[in-house]
């Protein structure tokens with residue numbers, strides 16, 4: 001099928017039936033306009049990340065920025081939140097897949113964040129079919145016949161929010177003037193162009209979640225993208241609302257500034273715990289003082305995570321902004337009632353802590369968790385939609401508190417093996433087109449897998465990377481464990497899947513975890529492997 005492309009744009013990918021409804025001339029013209037206006041700035045900001053890493057590697061620790069003290073000290077609030085985003089006690093998330101979209105919108109959660117990022121493999125099919133699904137879902141025409149079941153949307157559905165890809169990812173199939181376009185701008189522009197007016201007519205609006213930012217200047221770029229896009233599409237300024245995931249250690253030092261940059265478009269902040277842990281490992285990877293224990297020991301109650309969560313809450317409510325909690329990786333466990341009860345108790349205590357701290361809502365991974373999470377928020381909120389009025393003057397978090405990186409032990413052989421197995425299994429699934437999977441009864445996505453593979457890299461290099469029995473974690477140890485774990489993985493996933501993507505996944509995992517240079521995001525080399 002031939003598309004009518006804007007001048008200077010090329011698409012190097014198949015145009016399957018239905019894709020022409022998304023890849024329209026005018027929608028792509030918005031992509032091209034945003035690209036030409038903002039691509040140079042995106043590249044400058046990505047280079048600034050590299051420079052910042054060099055400073056961190058040289059031992060310069062992050063701190064609150066002196067040049068923006070006036071923003072932190074100023075008395076300002078974000079613009080009023082639209083009615084549709086006032087009540088966000090439970091937000092379910094999931095990839096932009098047809099059945100998941102219907103189930104999530106019908107789940108009873110207040111809101112549903114549909115995901116082009118952590119839980120999605122951004123292959124061409126997933127991306128464009130995802131947009132087709134969303135366009136139909138918003139118009140209430142999305143249906144599915146699958147496994148003998150008929151799926152359709154309820155009359156009352158969750159409020160939709162969309163997470164485009166982060167600034168680091170390109171959309172390699174689409175070029176403008178010979179350059180790849182930003183994945184985030186591509187996802188954002190296509191969604192906005194096709195759906196904003198329809199959403200407004202139905203009482204909500206174009207609402208987004210912004211991932212993986214490392215500075216307020218990156219938030220400023222999104223804000224400028226919003227301003228131009230609103231003008232181009234003919235929407236009043238301030239129509240778009242976006243919640244920023246504070247999921248990098250550097251962004252934690254700039255929460256006020258991020259809210260300030262987006263103040264006309266802000267819908268608050270979310271504590272993206274998994275990428276946050278990954279970011280800490282990544283940013284301090286060569287710091288010989290830094291070394292975290294087994295992944296399972298890094299919970300929301302360890303000092304640096306607790307301090308970050310409380311600072312996020314305090315910062316949001318001071319600015320009249322919603323504070324949304326992140327996601328526990330616990331999911332319902334089939335065929336093991338005792339393990340399932342334990343998982344549900346874990347979900348309950350995660351949401352109890354967030355709600356009693358003052359959070360306005362929190363994320364869940366699965367429809368089976370919505371009711372439990374809702375109960376815990378309703379216990380605290382009663383019939384109030386949120387608790388933004390709850391201020392936390394008692395919370396005082398310093399730079400040192402944000403970097404109180406404990407615990408450092410235990411690191412165990414089981415912990416190393418678990419990281420290897422989970423990392424390879426996730427990569428194998430991602431390459432096969434599924435970016436979110438249950439592994440060993442936990443939700444695994446790009447953010448959780450990043451922790452697994454970066455811990456292995458860091459334990460090899462850190463003098464503190466020693467097992468509880470005294471053995472040092474080494475490249476040789478990891479190279480010895482990988483084939484052993486692969487044998488078990490073959491049994492778990494079956495021969496065909498194993499040969500299709502898991503063998504390649506293991507090669508990439510080994511390279512990534514044992515090479516001298518650290519891969520910034522596991523999705524960067526993986527994306528180049530996709531057709």
Ligand SMILES: CC(=O)SCCNC(=O)CCNC(=O)[C@H](O)C(C)(C)COP(=O)(O)OP(=O)(O)OC[C@H]1O[C@@H](n2cnc3c(N)ncnc32)[C@H](O)[C@@H]1OP(=O)(O)O
Nearest residue numbers: 093094100103104118119274327365366436437438443447
């Ligand atoms: C770090 C972060 O970024 S967190 C945000 C990103 N992560 C996510 O969004 C998690 C999304 N969750 C999921 O993908 C899945 O729940 C998984 C992979 C964790 C578990 O998947 P499974 O074990 O296959 O789920 P399970 O078999 O129990 O699913 C039961 C039903 O619930 C549905 N379901 C499960 N999770 C979701 C979801 N998040 N949204 C909508 N429906 C869902 C399934 O489609 C299935 O529907 P069906 O009964 O109609 O067939």
Ligand SMILES: O=CC(=O)O
Nearest residue numbers: 272273274275447
């Ligand atoms: O995106 C969420 C996270 O925890 O990472």
Ligand SMILES: [Mg+2]
Nearest residue numbers: 118272275447
């Ligand atoms: Mg994340």
